[in-house]
Amino acid sequence: MSQHGVSGNPEPPIPTGSSSPKMKISPKLNRWSMGRALRSGGVKLDRPIRRTDNTHFRQATESNETEEDDKKTSAIDVEITAGKSIYLISDGTGWTAEHSVNAALGQFEDYSVNRGSSVNTHLFSWVEDEEKLIEIINQAAKEGAMCFYTLANPLMAKSAKQACDQCGVLSVDILGPIIEGIASHLGVSPSGLTRGAAGRVKTLNDAYFKRIEAIEFTIKQDDGTLPENLSKADIVLVGVSRTGKTPLSTYIAQKGYKVANVPFVMGVEPPRTLFDVEPRKVFALKIQLVVLQAIRRTRARTLGVDTQAENNYSGIDPVRKELDFASRIFAENPGWAVIDVTNKAIEETAAVILRLYHDGRDSTTSVPCISQRY
Amino acid sequence: MSQHGVSGNPEPPIPTGSSSPKMKISPKLNRWSMGRALRSGGVKLDRPIRRTDNTHFRQATESNETEEDDKKTSAIDVEITAGKSIYLISDGTGWTAEHSVNAALGQFEDYSVNRGSSVNTHLFSWVEDEEKLIEIINQAAKEGAMCFYTLANPLMAKSAKQACDQCGVLSVDILGPIIEGIASHLGVSPSGLTRGAAGRVKTLNDAYFKRIEAIEFTIKQDDGTLPENLSKADIVLVGVSRTGKTPLSTYIAQKGYKVANVPFVMGVEPPRTLFDVEPRKVFALKIQLVVLQAIRRTRARTLGVDTQAENNYSGIDPVRKELDFASRIFAENPGWAVIDVTNKAIEETAAVILRLYHDGRDSTTSVPCISQRY
Structure with missing residues (x-):
């Protein structure tokens, strides 16, 4: 894992053209050909792929599927994920989610360094309506991803929790417990306003x-x-x-x-x-x-x-x-x-x-x- | 509240010479005069003091203590806090705690803007031994502060929780739930190593x-x-x-x-x-x-x-x-x-x-x- 936790900013982004870690495999690409893809260095099912640098995947090992295997799965629309995915969902910039999760990932350096596995984060910012939220969570469910969210709007946070629970997606509310703690300490309620909302105080202060x-x-x-x-x-x-x-x-x-x-x-x-x-x-x-x-x-x-x-x-x-x-x-x-x-x-x-x-x-x-x- | 939540870096620090938000009130400033000060809007017990600018506290009013009043409280060493305090404790840089709490404070802009109250954060970084940790939590208890912590070392996180509970200090573990979520998702245990610890991966990578x-x-x-x-x-x-x-x-x-x-x-x-x-x-x-x-x-x-x-x-x-x-x-x-x-x-x-x-x-x-x- 190239990322070092506790604080700071994330590492440089993945360069253009190589940044999509997930590949959608059509039904026609059956198990056998997936085996080929694995051998030729593309893809692993539900296991991460280690890249030797930012732009190329390292060779994965060969496999020996038979035609029989083919028949079993040819109709299945398989999605293959190159590495475990983590979704970050925010109704603001998303930097808090990114920052905190990066920090926490510093505790799992061994996962990539010694196991050759990788973690992909996907940051969704400005998610301000429920429809979009549900779409993202459904996608997380399909991909086997987990979700972290920082949603200032309490209704959205509630929806996120419910949708994740329903879809069987592991989820953690990053901002909620912090806001609750401060509310209890100050004895006042949070505004529930998202960043940039009309009621928020003007940004351009002294x-x-x-x-x-x-x-x-x-x-x-x-x-x-x-x-x-x-x-x-x-x-x-x-x-x-x-x-x-x-x-x-x-x-x-x-x-x-x-x-x-x-x-x-x-x-x-x-x-x-x-x-x-x-x-x-x-x-x-x-x-x-x-x-x-x-x-x-x-x-x-x-x-x-x-x-x-x-x-x-x-x-x-x-x-x-x-x-x-x-x-x-x-x-x-x-x-x-x-x-x-x-x-x-x-x-x-x-x-x-x-x-x-x-x-x-x-x-x-x-x-x-x-x-x-x- | 001049701080705007969700992400980003904190606002500029308080200028030198005016950064201590806590005033120690001598026993001679007795209960009556404190009452006066409270009424006049200057000093508030367990309630924040509003500063008109970054460098000066607003004048508190004159007091008219009687000797009788004096006697009642002269032995009490009263500490008055100018604003509610939030302690941030980290065994690393502390930037994650600072970032997240800043984001959450964006939900309480009304507290300062309309109520004229202020919040003070105190960031304690590189807190790597229990003794120091307990000292800080004791101080938080004295000051009526709440604690947020980001402690990579699970034993330290446990100690923080226990000490806060014992002292009646409201506390929130920021990093713990995120690390637990990732550990569960990846199926591996966190290293528990603090930033800069010998076992952590070298920082100077590509x-x-x-x-x-x-x-x-x-x-x-x-x-x-x-x-x-x-x-x-x-x-x-x-x-x-x-x-x-x-x-x-x-x-x-x-x-x-x-x-x-x-x-x-x-x-x-x-x-x-x-x-x-x-x-x-x-x-x-x-x-x-x-x-x-x-x-x-x-x-x-x-x-x-x-x-x-x-x-x-x-x-x-x-x-x-x-x-x-x-x-x-x-x-x-x-x-x-x-x-x-x-x-x-x-x-x-x-x-x-x-x-x-x-x-x-x-x-x-x-x-x-x-x-x-x-």
């Missing part, structure tokens, strides 16, 4: 504009540009090339923080304005030498640079020297938090940084936390 | 690098730069200034798509390479005239431009002309999907775009969906 401003600031400040603006950043990331400064910056910016990043390059003095920034706002990214070297080698090959340039960029000695150079500057600035990004996902490093950023300011206990007000 | 590449591509392509690369984009956004191209691009890029955006400026011919892009990849953003004008006026004031420049940018005539100019180009390219972004949050528009992008390719039903494989 907080919204602040978030957009943060994103735009962050993009402009990427890669050490406009050092004169460093003082305006909430968070400044420093580190050598390929420590993830850019993706980290944009990820954190989405959460409403203005982020600037400054690359540390061997022998190049960082901009003086960096040292005027309040040290608790600066986060220094470190990474293990061999891991960085491997990442850089991949990068150099992707870029197609010549051997000389590749060696300068990803040779063990230049990489070590640059890391040492960065470490020295880190050491000269003991107020900077040094974060090890080795083998960490963007979401993980972001969580570490934001916890430190808020530490000592939000916490109501001795345990640090990030507080927000709504 | 999908991960692809996502980083998408983010970096997107940043480089922002605002019409490098038109020669438009053909390499998965998605191209076009629209006039302030239709949200940049935040939309980075949001979609986080999901692993390479996004380019091209601004349409009155009288300036878009780059020729735009018209070579496969039309189904191009999304044209439109917006209502008056809404755009208001957004631009705010923007111009933020930038502090002079009156002449402000009029050119946000005057009703120039804005209308520019929108007409863009509409004409949209009309000349009927293969482009035109998306109305008026009053839509970034997450919403992104959901609309990605559904269209995947339409007709992933769907197993007549209802469009976004499919992914793990």
Whole structure:
């Protein structure tokens, strides 16, 4: 399983042209020919197919059906599913369902890695009428899929539960228990309004504009540009090339923080304005030498640079020297938090940084936390 | 409530220095004065305090304690909570809890908007030992908070449930039911491993690098730069200034798509390479005239431009002309999907775009969906 749970965004989508994991087999494609299809690498009945990359299925093993077998099933309209399916149904964007299920799938990495099985998720967003809802659930039943749903409209949530129960589809209401919990805690009823419904509060409020401003600031400040603006950043990331400064910056910016990043390059003095920034706002990214070297080698090959340039960029000695150079500057600035990004996902490093950023300011206990007000 | 549910990222954090929503009231602020404060609308016991802005609490009124009152309560160390609190506890990044609870809070906008009440969330991430867990839950009990948790470790989840029940703290397990559902569907047990645990699969896989590449591509392509690369984009956004191209691009890029955006400026011919892009990849953003004008006026004031420049940018005539100019180009390219972004949050528009992008390719039903494989 290539997906890593707990938080963050999903992995890149399946490329065009190879994204339908289900194949409908006509009655004419009988069991024998299905066996052929299996042998030739297409298809498995109700068992997932492992793809060696994003675009091709790996070969499945041969089978030895006889003509007799053929007769038994030739009239059956068989649907073959390449991998177990999970349906996500939302009357809004569907991102909550996607996010939560991705997180949970992180608990089943073994399923794909060691068993060679795969899981397909199908996200249905803006499902706002019952007819569409029932159609999707019927399809889930046919496909042997399970359903997760996040339906703000309580009538729709009730219908989803009933329809899934009737069709024998395993279902989990993701949003319902959370809404119920909050309703009980606040002592008020939920609005039941879907996203974008007329009664919902206007989206374009101050907080919204602040978030957009943060994103735009962050993009402009990427890669050490406009050092004169460093003082305006909430968070400044420093580190050598390929420590993830850019993706980290944009990820954190989405959460409403203005982020600037400054690359540390061997022998190049960082901009003086960096040292005027309040040290608790600066986060220094470190990474293990061999891991960085491997990442850089991949990068150099992707870029197609010549051997000389590749060696300068990803040779063990230049990489070590640059890391040492960065470490020295880190050491000269003991107020900077040094974060090890080795083998960490963007979401993980972001969580570490934001916890430190808020530490000592939000916490109501001795345990640090990030507080927000709504 | 400024937060809008179903999906997306949270609103910007509370600025430094004003982020602690809880005030500790000294024993000298006795019962009577608390009553006064309650009446005057400032401090409410177990009821939220409304802040007029992000940085200052509204003034509480004067008090006229008598010595008698003092005696009754002087020994009581009263804690007053400014707003109802929600604790989010995770043994990972905590983003799943934050995301889901934000989505659910979208159902309680009325609570803040019409009642002037607020909700505070406190996100505790990387809570990996029981002692810390119990400390947080005890604090929740003291503060009258409720708890949501996403604990991959089943023993920790069990402890959380028990501790909350014992302390009388309302609690909801967000991740547990989702993991159970998937386990039952796949017929395998969850690993129980927290994020970053030794047994978890390596983060830096192909999908991960692809996502980083998408983010970096997107940043480089922002605002019409490098038109020669438009053909390499998965998605191209076009629209006039302030239709949200940049935040939309980075949001979609986080999901692993390479996004380019091209601004349409009155009288300036878009780059020729735009018209070579496969039309189904191009999304044209439109917006209502008056809404755009208001957004631009705010923007111009933020930038502090002079009156002449402000009029050119946000005057009703120039804005209308520019929108007409863009509409004409949209009309000349009927293969482009035109998306109305008026009053839509970034997450919403992104959901609309990605559904269209995947339409007709992933769907197993007549209802469009976004499919992914793990």
